[in-house]
Amino acid sequence: MFELLFKKVTENISVTEDEFEFCKTLFLPKKLRKRQYLLQEGDVCKYTAFVEKGILRTYTVDEKATEHILQFSLEGWWMADLYSFLTNEPSLYNMEALEDCELLLITKPSWDILLEKIPAFERYFRILIQNNLIATQRRLMGSMTETAEEKYIKLMKSFPDCVQRVPQHMIASYLGITRETLSRIRGLMAGRK
Amino acid sequence: MFELLFKKVTENISVTEDEFEFCKTLFLPKKLRKRQYLLQEGDVCKYTAFVEKGILRTYTVDEKATEHILQFSLEGWWMADLYSFLTNEPSLYNMEALEDCELLLITKPSWDILLEKIPAFERYFRILIQNNLIATQRRLMGSMTETAEEKYIKLMKSFPDCVQRVPQHMIASYLGITRETLSRIRGLMAGRK
DNA sequence: AAATTGTATTGATATATGTCACATAAAATG
DNA sequence: CATTTTATGTGACATATATCAATACAATTT
Structure with a gap:
């Protein structure tokens, strides 16, 4: 159940067996059927999700009822509306399973504990977000050029x-x-x- | 010289006086006159810069010689081509002072030391990058809608x-x-x- | 002060992409 | 397996924005 998460984490940081065992206790497994929603516009994004299996999309709907997809999340990827997750403000995004999915969810309080207890995770998430920022900047420049x-x-x-x-x-x-x-x-x- | 940096850092994390004194030693002050370049396409981004004074732009040039601006960096902001800075690959970006500027530069080796010696900075940069990611995602969605x-x-x-x-x-x-x-x-x- | 360079405006025209409408094809559902 | 629903394809036409060109003026540089 946690193999993929372990693999992804240890690609970037080193954690002891004990640390990872503790880490596991903070996640909540969750299955979604195709077309089910992990988050709907207006709700607070309570979880950051790690995708073990399946694929999901994060999208907004504009005034003309047109959907705009921010990202797809496949196996081994993380997903959250960072802003809503961090601030508890309602989200502008929808997150929908495009296939049957298996996820590992972590709440904000658990995430805070994880970063506090295992500082290497602070580093791990910094690297993740850094890579996401680099990719998003490229996509933005691509949208112009x-x-x-x-x-x-x-x-x-x-x-x-x-x-x-x-x-x-x-x-x-x-x-x-x-x-x-x-x-x-x-x-x-x-x-x- | 370091007042603005201190202010910005302590808005997000707490550092002791000693820690900040050490931090100071890792930065290199640099002045740029209007139209001078901090980075040119093809060069490796050797520094992450903190803007003490002035304003700069980061931009690319496409095949048709049209410029596309990724961002402006004003007082209190950080700037770097993250990808080039982290990997030592040549950058695709140009960074030009739009006014006379005062910067504080930090090299990758110094940055690594900073994160290692004062783990709170790991957290500081995670937060910075997180906020930048949130803003960049919004700009990307805006470019579509x-x-x-x-x-x-x-x-x-x-x-x-x-x-x-x-x-x-x-x-x-x-x-x-x-x-x-x-x-x-x-x-x-x-x-x- | 002249010359050069950078900046902003405005008009005529071009074009990539959007919009709307309909036809078909594939997939989900009872 | 028949029937909705969802997904894709194509035509005719619309539109926001780009392109090209000319002008005027401000700001630097010599």
């Missing part, structure tokens, strides 16, 4: 697995384009090849 | 000081629109008022 097709090609190269497992209209929504545009791009690309 | 005018209005509300001190074509470049579009938006807004 790249065409819709370039964004799609880049995504396929970076996360081929994700592109295959997720419906195309959600890929479009992640890229910040419409499903029609993505469909046409794919048509053009197939024609050229 | 907002019109050019909405982005401009939001920026003026969030960083009025920045908008006033920086030339308009750079504001446009930060927003991901052309200078002509920003000029027209401003014209429209002035007309409506």
Whole structure:
């Protein structure tokens, strides 16, 4: 149950067996069926989740009822609305399972204990967030410099697995384009090849 | 010289006088005149900089020679190309002083020492990066959901000081629109008022 | 003070992408 | 397995923003 978490953590920091045993006690296993929600807009994000199995999306809905996907979370990834998790303010995001999922949840109080008791986790989360920031900055710059097709090609190269497992209209929504545009791009690309 | 740094650090963590004295020894003061560069594309980002005074921009140049601004850094902010700083890979970014600046620089080796000797700094940087991630995610979502005018209005509300001190074509470049579009938006807004 | 460079504005036109509408195809559901 | 529901594809048309070009003026530099 905790193998993947152990693997991911020890890729970045070293923890003793005792420390990891303690760590385990702070997590709450949770299964979600496809289409179930981990978080809905307006609710406080009570948990940070580690994805053991499955895939989820985090998205907002604008005034025109269009969905915009902030991120997909696959096996081995963490997910949370950081702002809501840290401040207890209601979230603007929805988190939905796109497949049956197995998650490990940790509450804010438990997370605080974890960081306090095992300072290496402070380092671990710093590194995680750092990598996420680097990736998000790149995506932001890409949103300014790249065409819709370039964004799609880049995504396929970076996360081929994700592109295959997720419906195309959600890929479009992640890229910040419409499903029609993505469909046409794919048509053009197939024609050229 | 270190007052602003002390203020910013102690807003988030507590450090003893001794610890901060030690911290001081790891920083290198540096002055930049307007238009001087702290980093140029292709060079490794050797320093993380704390801005004591002035304002700088971090930007990339695309194939069409158009500049795209990732961020402005004002007094009290940190700046670095995190990826290049951490990996020693050449940076894709340029960092230019937009006014005469006073900076405090810290190298990667010194930064490692700082985090090791004073673990509270691990926490400090985790919080900094966390806040930056939250802000960058919001900007990314905004780039998908907002019109050019909405982005401009939001920026003026969030960083009025920045908008006033920086030339308009750079504001446009930060927003991901052309200078002509920003000029027209401003014209429209002035007309409506 | 002249010359150069940077900055902002405004008009005419181009274009990538969005919007709406409908047709089909695939998947979920009873 | 029949039937909704969800997902994808394609055409005609709309639109926000980009592009190109010309001008004016402010701010540096010599």
